[in-house]
Amino acid sequence: MAVNEAAYKGIVDALAPAGVTLVAVSKIKPAADIQALYDLGQRDFGENYVQEVMEKQAVLPADVRWHFIGHLQSNKVKYIAPFVHLIHGIDSEKLLAEVNKQAKKNNRVIDCLLQVHIAREETKFGLDATELDALLQKVVTEQAQWANIRICGLMGMASFSEDNEQVRSEFAFIHGLFKQHQPVTAPNCMLSTLSMGMSGDYKMAIEEGSTMVRIGSLLFGRRDYQQ
Numbered sequence: 001m002a003v004n005e006a007a008y009k010g011i012v013d014a015l016a017p018a019g020v021t022l023v024a025v026s027k028i029k030p031a032a033d034i035q036a037l038y039d040l041g042q043r044d045f046g047e048n049y050v051q052e053v054m055e056k057q058a059v060l061p062a063d064v065r066w067h068f069i070g071h072l073q074s075n076k077v078k079y080i081a082p083f084v085h086l087i088h089g090i091d092s093e094k095l096l097a098e099v100n101k102q103a104k105k106n107n108r109v110i111d112c113l114l115q116v117h118i119a120r121e122e123t124k125f126g127l128d129a130t131e132l133d134a135l136l137q138k139v140v141t142e143q144a145q146w147a148n149i150r151i152c153g154l155m156g157m158a159s160f161s162e163d164n165e166q167v168r169s170e171f172a173f174i175h176g177l178f179k180q181h182q183p184v185t186a187p188n189c190m191l192s193t194l195s196m197g198m199s200g201d202y203k204m205a206i207e208e209g210s211t212m213v214r215i216g217s218l219l220f221g222r223r224d225y226q227q
């Protein structure tokens with residue numbers, strides 16, 4: 001079976017009372033798997049690759065909410081700007097400026113999360129606490145220039161580690177930043193979403209204040225990148 005229906009129902013039942021949103025991460029998986037979960041009621045899907053999300057968006061129902069959760073290159077923003085629901089991985093002012101520009105061209109406002117670097121791995125992307133502070137200040141003080149984006153929250157990926165206390169402290173760190181910046185509100189900035197937690201660590205992420213989890217392999221099975 002391509003989609004684990006029992007796991008899906010279990011996760012939905014666990015998240016609903018906590019008010020946590022499930023983003024089903026469907027990267028590398030065929031459109032038929034997305035359709036199967038859609039038929040069970042799922043609407044939020046997460047994708048990492050521009051070409052792939054464009055192809056899927058073209059063939060799947062129009063009310064799917066497409067979350068872009070991968071590392072986004074500025075020169076590819078234009079391809080997803082017409083339809084993307086939420087961009088999770090904003091990690092520079094340059095990228096945010098391009099999203100703002102492409103959103104304007106499409107006559108819309110695009111919701112964004114700022115990605116915070118919390119993991120120990122150098123390879124993971126994201127803003128540090130100082131950069132986050134600077135970018136939020138900029139968006140709020142220069143509102144007229146940033147009218148086509150809305151900062152809705154923060155996103156983080158914990159270290160890929162067996163050390164639970166390390167992972168927990170990383171989630172706690174980003175939650176602290178989230179709380180710290182929540183008083184900053186403007187028409188284009190209101191932090192209400194905290195996107196953290198994947199198949200292996202989502203329960204801990206929720207305990208540490210996550211409001212949106214991104215789950216792939218528990219729902220769709222292992223990913224085979226060879227296919």
Ligand SMILES: *Cc1c(COP(=O)(O)O)cnc(C)c1O
Binds near residue numbers: 157198215216
């Ligand atoms: C692939 C991916 C996920 C889902 O990972 P699983 O371990 O399969 O749940 C979540 N977030 C991001 C950013 C990803 O790239």
